[in-house]
Amino acid sequence: VQVLPLYLVGTGLVGGTLLDQMAGQRRELADRHSIRIELVGLADSRFMKLDNAGIPMDRWRESLESGAKSDLATFVDVMKSARLPYACFCDCTASDSVASRYEEILESSIAVVTPNKKANSGSMERYRNLAAVARNSGAAYRYETTVGAGLPVIGPIRDMVSSGDRIMRIEAALSGSVGFILSGLAADRSFSALVREASKKGFTEPDPREDLSARDIARKALILARESGFSPEFEDIAIDPLVPGAWFEARSVADFYTALEREDATYERKRVEAASRGAFLRYVATIHGDGSASISMREAGQGDPFHALSGPDNMIVITSERYRERPLVVQGPGAGAEVTAAGVFADILHTII
Numbered sequence: 001v002q003v004l005p006l007y008l009v010g011t012g013l014v015g016g017t018l019l020d021q022m023a024g025q026r027r028e029l030a031d032r033h034s035i036r037i038e039l040v041g042l043a044d045s046r047f048m049k050l051d052n053a054g055i056p057m058d059r060w061r062e063s064l065e066s067g068a069k070s071d072l073a074t075f076v077d078v079m080k081s082a083r084l085p086y087a088c089f090c091d092c093t094a095s096d097s098v099a100s101r102y103e104e105i106l107e108s109s110i111a112v113v114t115p116n117k118k119a120n121s122g123s124m125e126r127y128r129n130l131a132a133v134a135r136n137s138g139a140a141y142r143y144e145t146t147v148g149a150g151l152p153v154i155g156p157i158r159d160m161v162s163s164g165d166r167i168m169r170i171e172a173a174l175s176g177s178v179g180f181i182l183s184g185l186a187a188d189r190s191f192s193a194l195v196r197e198a199s200k201k202g203f204t205e206p207d208p209r210e211d212l213s214a215r216d217i218a219r220k221a222l223i224l225a226r227e228s229g230f231s232p233e234f235e236d237i238a239i240d241p242l243v244p245g246a247w248f249e250a251r252s253v254a255d256f257y258t259a260l261e262r263e264d265a266t267y268e269r270k271r272v273e274a275a276s277r278g279a280f281l282r283y284v285a286t287i288h289g290d291g292s293a294s295i296s297m298r299e300a301g302q303g304d305p306f307h308a309l310s311g312p313d314n315m316i317v318i319t320s321e322r323y324r325e326r327p328l329v330v331q332g333p334g335a336g337a338e339v340t341a342a343g344v345f346a347d348i349l350h351t352i353i
């Protein structure tokens, strides 16, 4: 049996679900693949537990809460000095401070797996450096779930590029919450009401401006562009905001909703105009063949792949030299703890198989 020692930081929606999935898959992994994932380190922002003998995955919460006060520097030092073969560090936080550790972890030949976008959507220099550190150390660095959650997006693009294909264009609807809002628009369902509904369903961040500002979409577009072989910086992405920038200055979320309600008629007019042409409104990130990238609202009519998109689903449409006539299309849920954790789980296994 091949043992995979796992250090996991972040036990929220994704990290907690991942632990449950790994506990449930234990026997199958041993019987069919001869792999045993041994949880040897666990931390959230309050506690940490390090134990080379293994932390029980089905009782991780009690174990963690019996641990020491969380301290990332100590956690990383202990992990590095343990030198466990095939060790993997999994970052299930959205934290910059955790992401800032990847280089030193990879340099110690420990694999890094993460759904956290922070490292790869920083400067291009950092992105290149991380790839180089991973290459030189021989440790895997996997982040498939940073775009489209569990959907296979980064792997296929990488395979296309490394086998000599050339990406000509990527168009992508990358926000479940924005997709839910735009595809829900109807005469009796206003934009502001849909933002409230998306928030209530947990599709948005607690402050929905985070979702509507397109910054998160831009981070994902940046990663897609870089994986496609281009070198953009965050500032190079031309964002046509879904919601006027001035509204983000509203002091509170409540003030923001009031401003939003005043504009419901504008969105309704856009929806009706699109409908008169048999089209729907979509918010799409485009990576162009020259490496430039933009994010804007567009009307998707019959024949446009985004016409069929609905609800919070993501869609990524890849046109390349080999997929020139008919693009490669990936569609499905682009968020949610189950599918994201499953993608992280697969990335962890791919560090050794």
Ligand SMILES: NC(=O)c1ccc[n+]([C@@H]2O[C@H](COP(=O)([O-])OP(=O)(O)OC[C@H]3O[C@@H](n4cnc5c(N)ncnc54)[C@H](OP(=O)(O)O)[C@@H]3O)[C@@H](O)[C@H]2O)c1
Residues within 6 Å of the ligand: 009, 010, 011, 012, 013, 014, 015, 043, 044, 045, 046, 070, 072, 092, 093, 094, 095, 097, 098, 115, 116, 117, 145, 146, 149, 334, 335, 336, 337, 340
């Ligand atoms: N949820 C999704 O559908 C989804 C989809 C794709 C990608 N992602 C990405 O997956 C990551 C995790 O998302 P989530 O929804 O699971 O978030 P979450 O529920 O907010 O959980 C975040 C976890 O990170 C921990 N944490 C934060 N800062 C930390 C630090 N400095 N040191 C140690 N632990 C720290 C938190 O600890 P406390 O509990 O102690 O605060 C919490 O356990 C994010 O990068 C997110 O963008 C999520």
